[in-house]
Amino acid sequence: MVAIAPFARVKHFLKRELGRGRWPPGRLMPSEAQLVARFGVSRMTVNRALRELQVEGLIERRQGIGTFAAPLHRVSSTLTIRDLHDEITARGHAHHAVVHLARRESASAAVAERLGVARDAAVFHTLIVHFADAVPVQCEDRFVNPACAPGYLDVDFTRITPTHYLLEVAPLWEAQYSIEAGVPTAREARLLGIGRRDPCLIVVRRTVSRSVPITIARLVHPGTRYLLHGEFKP
Amino acid sequence: MVAIAPFARVKHFLKRELGRGRWPPGRLMPSEAQLVARFGVSRMTVNRALRELQVEGLIERRQGIGTFAAPLHRVSSTLTIRDLHDEITARGHAHHAVVHLARRESASAAVAERLGVARDAAVFHTLIVHFADAVPVQCEDRFVNPACAPGYLDVDFTRITPTHYLLEVAPLWEAQYSIEAGVPTAREARLLGIGRRDPCLIVVRRTVSRSVPITIARLVHPGTRYLLHGEFKP
DNA sequence: GGAGACTACTTGTCTAGACAAGAATCGGCA
């Protein structure tokens, strides 16, 4: 017999009633003082429940005004992108990687701009194909800022994925990415063993650590062999 | 000149030092009592900072043991999927929709199973193409559980998107979705005005409200005209 | 009528203290 914590009781009540439509989107909800009176708990307890619901995006709060049911027009969901090696092995397949390119290059204009380095500055460039069992599932074309990961080219990428290594070198970072469908380049098609016009899921990710760009990567997945999964839970 | 709230100071300090690698993943971090002494604030203030970092996934806390830097192997990011109408208008385009199908059908085996209804039970089926200005950007093939949205077929989908309507009828829900690249069906290609082999971003979404399935949707986007954007910020 | 002061209500935050519960360590006892 476990007693539910008071803040959880308040939170659960509000969540349930929101789900029932007691307060339609945009409607004013009970104030903290009213909830304090209703549940017989202290204001800090009510405040915690409300703050957590706010973080979860279920309510909006405005100082001086009140608490409102959130308009749930935007559907914000978490998409977990795991390290590819972990993901493949977690599904019971064997992962291996083939390194087709790992060298120092001078940055093209486009790469220099996105990596925040000077034109023609040295950058690291790797091109790696990842396999699940014997099937190629990802072609990873990546540029790395040498200032952030000087030892990048010394890594054995058949054993450690670039993502894994970069996470160790620069532990905290921000990433922006876009996901689209497209066709592979001729080289990508050849490396993945697919047709030039076969649809691919293309993820372009740019990673920044403490406002210094670390890496930009183009990840091309054959459409028939790779899925992104997501879940949304209020 | 705005003073930073004490809990934010503590949080920011911990975040910065985590980013610097002061506590590598798995390492024991300062206890609440130590942070209280260091910052001269009350324990509740420190506790709030730590709790928020925990929610953000940067640290792990274990009662009786201590606080630990989180192993940042998994990369969890939020992907926001907004209502298509809002997204198109927010970009300065005009949205309109053409309804190609809106009727009651008997559920096929596959639909019945995924919607949680009996085989041959009545379900609602809509097929709608969404345009940004005059360009088709999404083909929305959707089945709806009539028990959750009895009035679904009476909605004017040229004015209200199905997502928007369903959000009003059933305000809180959970969704699972998969994102993949593929080719459109012959009908989808015709409706979107694209080639039969053009790559498309296909989102399949299943929505559940209080453990009752509401709707399953297949959203097909021409690869050249639609992107998903995401961001990850620790 | 209009401007400004005042008031009431809201959320945002902090404090000092308290008790509970989980976990490790240490001492004593069989």
Next chain:
DNA sequence: TGCCGATTCTTGTCTAGACAAGTAGTCTCC
């Protein structure tokens, strides 16, 4: 040696009160 209880440290949570700051309405005075 091995087991058990006491101690201590940790996080988890709650309380009652306080002040700050944003907002809206009202009231007064010009």
